Amino acid sequence: xxxxxxxxxxxxxxxxxxxxxxxxxxxxxxxxxxxxxxxxxxxxxxxxxxxxxxxxxxxxxxxxxxxxxxxxxxxxxxxxxxxxxxxxxxxxxxxxxxxxxxxxxxxxxxxxxxxxxxxxxxxxxxxxxxxxxxxxxxxxxxxxxxxxxxxxxxxxxxxxxxxxxxxxxxxxxxxxxxxxxxxxxxxxxxxxxxxxxxxxxxxxxxxxxxxxxxxxxxxxxxxxxxxxxxxxxxxxxxxxxxxxxxxxxxxxxxxxxxxxxxxxxxxxxxxxxxxxxxxxxxxxxxxxxxxxxxxxxxxxxxxxxxxxxxxxxxxxxxxxx
Amino acid sequence: xxxxxxxxxxxxxxxxxxxxxxxxxxxxxxxxxxxxxxxxxxxxxxxxxxxxxxxxxxxxxxxxxxxxxxxxxxxxxxxxxxxxxxxxxxxxxxxxxxxxxxxxxxxxxxxxxxxxxxxxxxxxxxxxxxxxxxxxxxxxxxxxxxxxxxxxxxxxxxxxxxxxxxxxxxxxxxxxxxxxxxxxxxxxxxxxxxxxxxxxxxxxxxxxxxxxxxxxxxxxxxxxxxxxxxxxxxxxxxxxxxxxxxxxxxxxxxxxxxxxxxxxxxxxxxxxxxxxxxxxxxxxxxxxxxxxxxxxxxxxxxxxxxxxxxxxxxxxxxxxxxxxxxxxxxxxxxxxxxxxxxxxxxxxxxxxxxxxxxxxxxxxxxxxxxxxxxxxxxxxxxxxxxxxxxxxxxxxxxxxxxxxxxxxxxxxxxxxxxxxxxxxxxxxxxxxxxxxxxxxxxxxxxxxxxxxxxxxxxxxxxxxxxxxxxxxxxxxxxxxxxxxxxxxxxxxxxxxxxxxxxxxxxxxxxxxxxxxxxxxxxxxxxxxxxxxxxxxxxxxxxxxxxxxx
Numbered sequence: 001x002x003x004x005x006x007x008x009x010x011x012x013x014x015x016x017x018x019x020x021x022x023x024x025x026x027x028x029x030x031x032x033x034x035x036x037x038x039x040x041x042x043x044x045x046x047x048x049x050x051x052x053x054x055x056x057x058x059x060x061x062x063x064x065x066x067x068x069x070x071x072x073x074x075x076x077x078x079x080x081x082x083x084x085x086x087x088x089x090x091x092x093x094x095x096x097x098x099x100x101x102x103x104x105x106x107x108x109x110x111x112x113x114x115x116x117x118x119x120x121x122x123x124x125x126x127x128x129x130x131x132x133x134x135x136x137x138x139x140x141x142x143x144x145x146x147x148x149x150x151x152x153x154x155x156x157x158x159x160x161x162x163x164x165x166x167x168x169x170x171x172x173x174x175x176x177x178x179x180x181x182x183x184x185x186x187x188x189x190x191x192x193x194x195x196x197x198x199x200x201x202x203x204x205x206x207x208x209x210x211x212x213x214x215x216x217x218x219x220x221x222x223x224x225x226x227x228x229x230x231x232x233x234x235x236x237x238x239x240x241x242x243x244x245x246x247x248x249x250x251x252x253x254x255x256x257x258x259x260x261x262x263x264x265x266x267x268x269x270x271x272x273x274x275x276x277x278x279x280x281x282x283x284x285x286x287x288x289x290x291x292x293x294x295x296x297x298x299x300x301x302x303x304x305x306x307x308x309x310x311x312x313x314x315x316x317x318x319x320x321x
Numbered sequence: 322x323x324x325x326x327x328x329x330x331x332x333x334x335x336x337x338x339x340x341x342x343x344x345x346x347x348x349x350x351x352x353x354x355x356x357x358x359x360x361x362x363x364x365x366x367x368x369x370x371x372x373x374x375x376x377x378x379x380x381x382x383x384x385x386x387x388x389x390x391x392x393x394x395x396x397x398x399x400x401x402x403x404x405x406x407x408x409x410x411x412x413x414x415x416x417x418x419x420x421x422x423x424x425x426x427x428x429x430x431x432x433x434x435x436x437x438x439x440x441x442x443x444x445x446x447x448x449x450x451x452x453x454x455x456x457x458x459x460x461x462x463x464x465x466x467x468x469x470x471x472x473x474x475x476x477x478x479x480x481x482x483x484x485x486x487x488x489x490x491x492x493x494x495x496x497x498x499x500x501x502x503x504x505x506x507x508x509x510x511x512x513x514x515x516x517x518x519x520x521x522x523x524x525x526x527x528x529x530x531x532x533x534x535x536x537x538x539x540x541x542x543x544x545x546x547x548x549x550x551x552x553x554x555x556x557x558x559x560x561x562x563x564x565x566x567x568x569x570x571x572x573x574x575x576x577x578x579x580x581x582x583x584x585x586x587x588x589x590x591x592x593x594x595x596x597x598x599x600x601x602x603x604x605x606x607x608x609x610x611x612x613x614x615x616x617x618x619x620x621x622x623x624x625x626x627x628x629x630x631x632x633x634x635x636x637x638x639x640x641x642x643x644x645x646x647x648x649x650x651x652x653x654x655x656x657x658x659x660x661x662x663x664x665x666x667x668x669x670x671x672x673x674x675x676x677x678x679x680x681x682x683x684x685x686x687x688x689x690x691x692x693x694x695x696x697x698x699x700x701x702x703x704x705x706x707x708x709x710x711x712x713x714x715x716x717x718x719x720x721x722x723x724x725x726x727x728x729x730x731x732x733x734x735x736x737x738x739x740x741x742x743x744x745x746x747x748x749x750x751x752x753x754x755x756x757x758x759x760x761x762x763x764x765x766x767x768x769x770x771x772x773x774x775x776x777x778x779x780x781x782x783x784x785x786x787x788x789x790x791x792x793x794x795x796x797x798x799x800x801x802x803x804x805x806x807x808x809x810x811x812x813x814x815x816x817x818x819x820x821x822x823x824x825x826x827x828x829x830x831x832x833x834x835x836x837x838x839x840x841x842x843x844x845x846x847x848x849x850x851x852x853x854x855x856x857x858x859x860x861x862x863x864x865x866x867x868x869x870x
Contacts (some may be wrong), residue, residue, distance in 0.1 A: 032748025036386075040751050041472050051786040052755055061470070089379050090546060097546065159582050172579055173371075173572050174548050193766035248852035266575045271547040275575070279377060279547070284748060 001312070005305065008274035011300040019297040020079075020290065024072050027281070027289055028064070034088050034284035035059045062088065084294070085287040087280075094291035097276065098225060102295065104174075105272035108195070108265070109257035111188050113250065115196025120203035125234060127204070139204065144203020152263035155194035159267060172269035191268040195261060199253055206249055210242035217241075243314055251307035255300045259292075359592045362848065368868030369568040370847060373580050373593040377547045377573055381533050383513035384465050384472045384519070396860045397552055397569055398443070399513030399535035402434055402458060402492070403504060405771075406860045407851060416508040417837035419861060420453065420536065420559075421492075429499040429809065430482075434458070434492040440559040443540045448516040450557060450615060453536050455486035461514045462494070470762050476778065477506040480806075499807045501814055505772040510860045538564035538864035545574055558864065565849075565867035595839030598656040612842045615853030616669035619775040620662055623728065623832040625761035628755075628792030631711065632761055636704040638829035641761075642685045643697035644735035645728065647835050649854060654723055655837040661686060662833035665780060666818065669836050673773045673818045683826065694735045701736055710739040714753070714762040717744045724763045724834075754790040763834065777802045780831055793830050846870075 035058040037050050059065045063074075078085055084094035127139030162168045171187040213221060215238060223233045262274035273292060280288035312318045379385065384395055404419040418424065421434040436455060444450035465478045480500035485493040496503060506512060516534035533541035536559065539552035550571040554564055572589055574580040581600055583590035585607065596604065601604070604612045623645065625632035632638050651659040660668035663675040680686050684693055701707055711732075715725030723745050729740040745753070753759045764779075780787055781802045782795050801824065805817035825831060841852045849866040852861050 030749070032746055032752045033749070035470070036752045036755075037748040039473070040378075040748075040755075041379075041473065048443050050784065052789055053785065054468070055755070057468070058470035090381065092546070100546065156578060159579050163582040163586045167586055169582050169588050170582050172574060172588060174545075267579055269548075269572075269576075269579065271545070276547065282746075283379070 005232065005309070008301075008305050008308070012298065015301060016294065016297045017251075020076070020294055021072065023293045024075065024286075025068060025288055027284070027286055028068060028071070030284075032284070033059070034286065035062065035064060035066060037284050038088070073272075075287075079294065084291040087288045088285050089283060095285045098273070098286055098291050098295055101273045101276045103255035104265075104270055105258050105261070105274065107188060108191060108261060108270060108272055109254055112195035112199065112257060112261075113190035113253065115192050115201040116203050116253075117254045119197060119200040120207060123200075124204045124207035125239070126261055128208045128215065129230070129234065131212065141206070143201040143205045143208075146204070149198065151194050152267065154198060155191060155264045155267045158190040158194055170268070173270055174269055187268070187270070191261075191264045193271060194264055194267075195257065203246060203249065207242060207246050207270055210245050211238055214238045214242045240314055244311060247307055247314065251303045254303045255296070258299050259296045334544045361512065362564050362869065364848065364867040365870055366565050366567075366867070368566050368847075368870065369570065370378060370566055370863075370866065370868070371589045372569065372571045372591055373574050373583065373589040374571050375573075375575055375577070375593050376579065378544070378550065380451060380471070381544060382451045382471075384461075384474050396510040396513055396537075397539045397863050398533050398537040399510075399515065400440075400537050400861060401507060401510075401512045401514055403508035404510075405508050405859060407796055407859065407862055411717075415440050416504045419508075420458070427618065430496040432494045432496075432503070434494070436490040436492065437559055438490060440536050442516050442535045442536055443555060444557065445519075445534050445540070447518045448534050451636055452489075453514070455492045456489075457514060457517065458492045459484045459486045460517045464515075464517075464520075465512070474511045476775075477509065477512050478807070480506070499809050500812040501806055501809050502772045505770070508566040509770060509772075537861065539566075539569050542568070549573065560864055563864040565865070566863075569863060584842065586842070591843040591850070596842060597839065598658045601840035601842070604840070609712040609845050610675070610842050611845050612840055613851070614838055614840055615852050616660060616667075618664065618667040618669050618770060619836060620667040620837060621724070621834045622662065622664060622764055623761065623834055624764045624780075624791060625830075625832075626757060626759055626790070626792055627830060629760060631706050631709060632702065633792075634706075637706055638832070640697040640700040640704070640706070640736060641732065642826075642829045642832045643690075643693040643700070644732055645685065645832065645834065646690055646731050646735070646832075647686060648688055649731065650724070650727060650835045653727060654720060655835060658838040660836050660838070662836050663822045663831040664829070664831050665776055665821060666833075667776070667836050668833075670771060670773055672815060675819065675822050683833075685826075690735070697736055701738075705739075708737055708739065710741075712741050712743055712760060714750055714759045715742050715744045715761070716747050716750055718747050721763065728763065755786065757789060758791065761849050766830075774806050777805070777821065791830060793828075795824075795828065795830070798824055798828070798830070 028070070035055045038058055039054045056065075064069065066074075075085065082095070084098075086093055087097055087183065094180065123139045123142060127136045130136050131253040159169060159172070162170065171183050174187060175183050177184040211234075220238055223237050228237075258273060259277060260274050261272060264279045265272040265275040273295070277292050279285075280292065332439055333644045363741075383399060402421050403424075406415040406417050407771060408415075418437075420440060422437050424432055424434045426432050436453070436458070440453040440753045441450050442448040442453055442457075462478050462484045465474050466481060466723055468475075480496045480498070480503050482495045482497045485495075487493060491668070514535065519534045533544075535541075538555055538558045538560070540555045542553045544550045544552040550573075551568065552570070553568045554566060560563060574583060574589070577593075580589070581596065583589045585603065592600075592604075596613070601612055601614075604610050604742045613726045623641065625638060625641075627633055627638070632641075647661045651657060651661065660677065661680060662668045663680055666674045668674050668677065668680075674680075681688075684696070687693065698707075701709065713725060713729060715722050722742075725742050725744070729742055732738045732740045750759065753755060778784065780791065782788065782793055782799045785828050788794075798821065801817055805821065808814040808817055825833075843850045846869045847866055848869060849862070851862060
């Protein structure tokens with residue numbers, strides 16, 4: 001297993017290199033670069049009447065006029081030495097910006113996953129055990145509703161409805177856990193619910209169908225025949241084997257939550273990596289985008305590795321040489 | 322000329338100002354003297370104002386900014402030579418001293434400012450509270466004039482030829498030519514003075530500012546990127562007894578609905594950039610909220626690439642001008658509350674703009690549109706553009722797509738053109754415009770202040786940006802724009818601006834559309850706030866804001 005883990009970690013390097021190269025090139029060939037934005041404000045009123053000359057000058061200052069391979073080599077050399085550069089707009093170190101947003105996204109991911117699992121597991125188990133009963137129909141209705149309702153719409157409701165009914169809004173001014181733990185946790189409650197409830201529908205459907213398949217296996221029939229209690233059959237025998245596809249899904253979800261929960265982050269005012277990514281792309285802040293992409297690539301690779309390790313724990317037949 | 326502005330615009334200004342929001346509810350300026358019961362309220366010390374803005378700061382250096390509803394609120398830590406008087410808000414002539422005690426116009430091109438004594442920079446390293454002197458003003462004005470491409474406020478000092486500091490409290494500014502916008506440009510919030518020790522070398526485009534050191538009523542405390550800008554009371558502010566508030570925080574809440582909901586629930590004390598009429602109706606239901614209407618000054622216009630077909634033909638441009646239904650735009654895009662722009666100037670900038678009662682009788686602006694549509698179709702046919710297939714471009718931000726959708730629909734309906742839209746990311750469209758690779762569309766905002774020259778400088782034919790974008794050459798327009806800029810006499814300047822608008826109504830290089838009316842709101846416990854829609858104009862009056870406990 002140790003060898004396998006090491007080989008997987010080494011294999012991450014070329015993956016991250018390719019991803020960083022592709023993103024590096026893509027963001028730079030998109031028209032409307034950072035120089036245009038800085039000089040003209042994206043078309044909004046500015047006091048600059050000779051934008052063309054200023055844009056060229058700024059491109060030279062930012063070394064955007066250098067050949068792409070040279071720009072990439074400079075960035076890569078810095079990244080290898082732990083220097084991801086500085087953001088173009090505020091001039092703050094990229095690593096500092098990313099490390100500021102990372103805990104927010106990680107927290108949101110953990111809480112929303114917890115909500116998903118806490119909601120999905122009981123519903124899926126009940127639904128599968130009581131197949132084709134009213135409990136099952138209710139569970140499936142819940143999952144269809146969860147799949148149909150976008151998480152950002154749910155998030156908007158969580159903001160607007162309390163204001164309309166109670167003249168109260170969930171916290172949307174972010175504070176760290178050290179500043180105000182109670183407010184900090186309350187701030188994460190509603191976005192976690194919005195993301196978690198939405199994803200729980202997917203987990204529920206997958207787990208239910210996985211459990212139904214496992215229930216048909218001979219060893220489960222044997223367990224019933226032996227007279228084991230329902231709880232033991234489900235939790236000790238069936239559930240573990242039904243979790244493999246769910247673990248795969250969770251791994252994908254973690255990656256998506258770290259990078260793509262931008263709409264929920266915007267609605268609830270959370271300064272996470274999703275929002276930072278979209279802002280950085282919009283502002284053409286190339287160093288920030290590149291730093292974030294690096295983190296995402298590493299994050300996905302790590303999560304995939306953890307999923308593979310989890311497979312081995314769940315199914316002893318799976319062994320890695 | 323004495324130190325108090327005396328360039329009043331007369332009766333027409335008074336009538337025009339009546340259209341605009343009256344500023345604050347409470348008395349401006351110095352706290353009222355104690356009086357009998359029932360007298361005006363006495364300002365109280367203490368409290369924290371929680372503002373809301375819709376986007377993160379592009380830069381914390383004020384000279385990197387030149388517009389936008391976000392990124393202005395950091396200006397609260399700075400002062401400039403002048404500032405706008407609080408009321409009325411949109412009259413460019415009403416300027417008064419900020420860091421100066423008085424000023425004198427020695428001749429048409431020379432101004433001498435006598436600075437206040439004892440003004441201190443914020444007590445932050447490396448400046449550590451030293452006195453603000455004339456050399457600091459000179460540094461800032463010259464800094465903005467450098468050709469550093471990140472300094473988007475360079476246009477504010479473009480009229481200046483040289484700045485001298487003969488002693489610690491005198492600043493002598495010599496202009497290249499008489500300049501009507503000069504005093505406005507000195508008073509605007511973007512012309513802010515930063516401490517020279519705190520800024521990095523100019524050749525470094527990525528100048529990192531470690532401290533935002535100004536002389537303002539509030540001192541920079543902390544900026545959490547994307548979250549909040551915090552400032553605290555400046556105990557050494559040069560106005561004795563000011564500011565009243567302990568702190569002003571600006572929370573970044575990107576989502577419009579969330580920001581508005583936060584305001585309605587009391588999570589923040591004002592709703593951000595501006596509020597639409599439909600949301601203002603909700604605000605009015607709450608007796609604890611102050612609601613004021615303001616007209617924006619964006620000078621929204623439809624612009625074209627006159628180097629490319631079909632808009633290289635004046636008949637095609639006129640056809641568009643006649644076909645556009647501005648009243649429908651106000652109704653559908655501004656929720657019925659707005660005004661209609663003449664070309665090149667915002668309708669909210671009375672008395673510079675053609676008055677509405679005149680404008681709405683002109684072809685293109687009048688209702689019903691039957692005659693105009695018939696003439697538009699005739700012109701299009703004559704120019705060979707009957708049934709034209711056309712692609713227009715839209716800025717993919719804000720209400721840009723909505724405006725272009727409606728414009729495209731009007732052109733389809735009224736001209737019979739087959740119009741398709743390209744909705745593009747703002748910098749992408751800007752780059753294409755500067756490369757001449759576009760056809761036409763709404764420009765996001767020509768201006769945004771009380772000074773008409775800002776919009777006109779964007780469409781001045783000789784400027785490289787206008788040349789690249791719009792492609793027209795017009796010696797008469799060029800001459801008029803330069804002349805109005807150098808004409809300080811208000812009546813004469815009004816006439817020139819009228820000539821410009823008439824010329825644009827003939828040539829249609831840009832086509833005026835509409836202006837939106839929006840609303841400002843705040844919690845009534847805060848006294849001294851203004852209905853000015855963008856803080857850049859009146860941010861320095863935050864020194865007078867106080868909270869009723």
